[in-house]
Amino acid sequence: MSEEKWRRVDGRAWNELRPIKIESGVLPNADGSAYIEMGRNKIIVAVYGPREMHPKHLAKPDMAVLRCRYHMSPFSTHPRRSPGPSRRDTEIGMVMRYALEPAIFLERFPRASIDVYAEVLQADGGTRCASITAAAVALVDAGIPMRDLVAACAAGKIEGHIILDLNDHEDKYGEADVPVAYMPRLNKVTLLQMDGVLSPDELRRCIELAIEGCQHIYELQREALKRKYEEVVEEVKEGE
């Protein structure tokens, strides 16, 4: 089959992202929050802090500690998933922390903690990337000083084709999955994982493709952050 005619299970082209919707400031009780829909993924992220660190012995004297909790709701998958934190949840929490840490001015808040809670309401592959994308927006919404936003997106390989933004089916039955988190303005990769088998050349193409996807997601993050304020400006103009 030729490259043009080949379509993925959900009808997307090889370099096409799923439809993405991002909203900031959705939880009034949190210091900052964001909601993301990436295809059929639905994730809500809350940020608290910088605040006093508890337990105190975990605090660092020269910088803030970033703590990320990734959790999938029991109803987020089919069949139902056990509600407690799993090994996978713990690992993705850690991975989110590694991806977000370079973007935050942690050294400005010694002995404090910044807590990020990502709750997956509905999962369809690529939740770690969507969580990181939403967490970056939530951190900005919390008023935490940041060097740059962090956008995240996966690329991979299925049936010999390099593709962007794998869904659950492609992730499970494909040949490889490469999640990438990326700071677009600083041009730095903050997360790179690989699951599956790729040749060095294929890996390079996956990373390049994922970064292209991240740049697109970055524009959506910016829009989401600005929308909250631009709506008010227009409302005020109409009132006059």
Next chain:
Amino acid sequence: MSAYFENRAIVVPGDILYEGRIRAGNNTYRMGGRVYATHVGLVEYGRGVVSVIALEAGYMPMVGDIVIGYVVDIDVGQWIVDINAPMNAILKVPDAMEVPFTPELVMTEFLDIGDTIVAKVVDLDRRRTPILSILGGELGKVDEGLIVEMTPSKVPRLIGKKGSMVSMILKETGCRLVIGENGRILIQCADREDEELIVSIIRKIEREAHTTGLTNRVHEYIMRMRGVKNE
């Protein structure tokens, strides 16, 4: 040497604000000859300085700030106070009362856990922990009123240029307001309806902080709400 945005445009962290020789002001950082934003906010190009007026930012204590805090713990000779900052503040006995500290002193009789105080940040110690004082007029324990919280970076909008906004609100409603720089505002009114009106005014200011002509709009808003009430 060039600016990348119009004055007062909305920027997000990581946006390049300026390239070349310029001072990096509030909520910005410099790297490799460029100035970047660290917060969402409105960019301001001043004389030889570029800064961002943050629309979302936490409270960082500074000496001289008036803050509203809650007592969360008691140590020997000091109260630990939550002031909505990255670290808890400390109120020592000599900064709270005229009597000297003795082992016989029952601290909970003066201030107990859960009490609310209006305090002044008088010092930051070598760990940058804020030291509070409640000695002086206007300061001390709060016994009545309503406390609302707003984004600390928007408090200057509630005060207005040379206090224009807050003095207008006080004149129109006849209430007493204590504005904590940490984003907590104490409202004391004669009746409940006025308190609710002020809460809605604060919410309006918080929502529309980045727009122009806010004082006039808030004045109109008070007139409108008052008109509804009097009918």
